[in-house]
Amino acid sequence: MSISPLTLNRLCFYLRALRRMADAGTQRVSSQQLADRLSLSAAQIRKDLAQLGELGIRGVGYDVAGLVERLTKVLRLDRSYRMVVVGMGNLGRALSAYFGFNHGAFVVVAGVDPDPAKVGREVGGFIVRPLDELADVVREERAQLGVLAVPAAAAQETYDLLVKVGVQGVLNFAPSRVRPVPEVPLKNVDLRIYLEELAYRLPEDAPTGD
Amino acid sequence: MSISPLTLNRLCFYLRALRRMADAGTQRVSSQQLADRLSLSAAQIRKDLAQLGELGIRGVGYDVAGLVERLTKVLRLDRSYRMVVVGMGNLGRALSAYFGFNHGAFVVVAGVDPDPAKVGREVGGFIVRPLDELADVVREERAQLGVLAVPAAAAQETYDLLVKVGVQGVLNFAPSRVRPVPEVPLKNVDLRIYLEELAYRLPEDAPTGD
DNA sequence: ACTTGTGAAGGCTTTCACAGCC
DNA sequence: GGCTGTGAAAGCCTTCACAAGT
Numbered sequence: 001m002s003i004s005p006l007t008l009n010r011l012c013f014y015l016r017a018l019r020r021m022a023d024a025g026t027q028r029v030s031s032q033q034l035a036d037r038l039s040l041s042a043a044q045i046r047k048d049l050a051q052l053g054e055l056g057i058r059g060v061g062y063d064v065a066g067l068v069e070r071l072t073k074v075l076r077l078d079r080s081y082r083m084v085v086v087g088m089g090n091l092g093r094a095l096s097a098y099f100g101f102n103h104g105a106f107v108v109v110a111g112v113d114p115d116p117a118k119v120g121r122e123v124g125g126f127i128v129r130p131l132d133e134l135a136d137v138v139r140e141e142r143a144q145l146g147v148l149a150v151p152a153a154a155a156q157e158t159y160d161l162l163v164k165v166g167v168q169g170v171l172n173f174a175p176s177r178v179r180p181v182p183e184v185p186l187k188n189v190d191l192r193i194y195l196e197e198l199a200y201r202l203p204e205d206a207p208t209g210d
Numbered sequence: 211m212s213i214s215p216l217t218l219n220r221l222c223f224y225l226r227a228l229r230r231m232a233d234a235g236t237q238r239v240s241s242q243q244l245a246d247r248l249s250l251s252a253a254q255i256r257k258d259l260a261q262l263g264e265l266g267i268r269g270v271g272y273d274v275a276g277l278v279e280r281l282t283k284v285l286r287l288d289r290s291y292r293m294v295v296v297g298m299g300n301l302g303r304a305l306s307a308y309f310g311f312n313h314g315a316f317v318v319v320a321g322v323d324p325d326p327a328k329v330g331r332e333v334g335g336f337i338v339r340p341l342d343e344l345a346d347v348v349r350e351e352r353a354q355l356g357v358l359a360v361p362a363a364a365a366q367e368t369y370d371l372l373v374k375v376g377v378q379g380v381l382n383f384a385p386s387r388v389r390p391v392p393e394v395p396l397k398n399v400d401l402r403i404y405l406e407e408l409a410y411r412l413p414e415d416a417p418t419g420d
Numbered sequence: 421a422c423t424t425g426t427g428a429a430g431g432c433t434t435t436c437a438c439a440g441c442c
Numbered sequence: 443g444g445c446t447g448t449g450a451a452a453g454c455c456t457t458c459a460c461a462a463g464t
Binding site: 008093144191 | 315
């Protein structure tokens with residue numbers, strides 16, 4: 001039973017919504033209520049949740065707390081993930097600060113940069129260290145995930161380096177295709193592509209910036 | 211003839227790869243060569259490109275410069291887009307700096323924040339202005355796109371505000387579902403969800419961060 | 421009466437395989 | 443010989459509609 005990427009994405013949103021409901025004291029929820037909240041179809045939600053087992057009660061709905069627990073386990077969010085950010089430019093520093101605090105399961109525990117001018121600075125709760133100490137940093141801090149915030153040209157070699165030092169997964173912000181090895185999953189977050197997709201959907205007759 | 215979101219996403223990547231090829235002096239390319247480069251199938255690339263017209267030459271391939279020109283026009287990247295960032299926290303400042311410079315078609319031209327302590331600072335080439343001057347800022351700077359870098363709780367109202375002051379599209383970084391109006395397309399970039407999807411794909415037996 | 425779980429249908433996307441053209 | 447453009451096939455995902463359960 002493997003979960004498709006599309007279903008996986010929705011399950012993450014279900015969990016988020018359900019947590020909010022649980023915090024608000026809601027005990028039961030129907031697929032229709034969740035659907036309204038997330039702008040999806042009730043059938044889709046039932047199909048998705050049915051993949052995880054018979055979690056609902058016919059005629060009644062789903063138990064919110066029970067679903068939260070099950071989803072948290074299935075999505076492996078019942079543990080925390082320690083991340084190292086590679087590249088302490090604007091984006092790397094922002095991501096470190098952004099994920100440095102409250103973010104529950106995901107915490108940035110270290111940052112490295114090849115530029116000596118950036119090494120030694122404090123960012124989001126840690127001191128930036130030199131790139132060539134990456135292996136030590138990963139070991140000392142028990143980092144499992146790597147965040148690539150390097151220039152496009154350096155993305156592939158930096159990914160390879162992260163693999164070599166034992167990181168288990170990589171989130172890539174560099175606007176560059178990286179070829180992953182199967183053992184170390186890679187997720188690309190390409191800000192420029194998002195902007196390009198948005199631009200295409202703008203109304204035709206829009207005033208331009210030129 | 212409307213382009214599906216999946217095809218649109220790939221077209222953006224084709225254009226990027228083709229531009230690099232053009233810069234490197236490549237004149238012709240086959241669907242197979244592009245496929246190898248992008249880890250896709252040649253048939254998929256042909257199907258995608260065929261939607262834009264008969265751009266290739268049978269037995270020969272595609273003209274790189276010609277494709278770049280056509281794709282640039284189709285994707286509406288033959289003009290520039292002026293963006294205003296709302297929320298000058300860590301992420302907002304990083305995005306402003308990141309997109310403030312060279313990024314061709316997309317330029318951040320202004321930033322606003324409700325916090326008086328943040329107003330007046332210089333970030334990535336402009337001075338942060340108060341949120342309640344947003345309408346003026348958008349008009350003066352002719353901003354077409356809005357970037358939401360506000361807390362989740364403020365996302366919907368800030369989107370609505372951007373719509374009201376005449377922005378044509380919004381890129382949302384807040385981890386919160388926003389209900390868009392049809393006239394102003396919304397694209398969500400949810401960093402937490404990306405991390406959650408990555409976590410799910412990690413090897414089962416991985417050491418945990420707990 | 422109400423809601424889930426699910427087979428069947430429908431729709432969308434990718435791959436296949438080959439005719440058509442250079 | 444080589445490559446594109448494309449109908450047909452295959453695969454995947456969503457929606458429908460209803461049996462099953464409370």
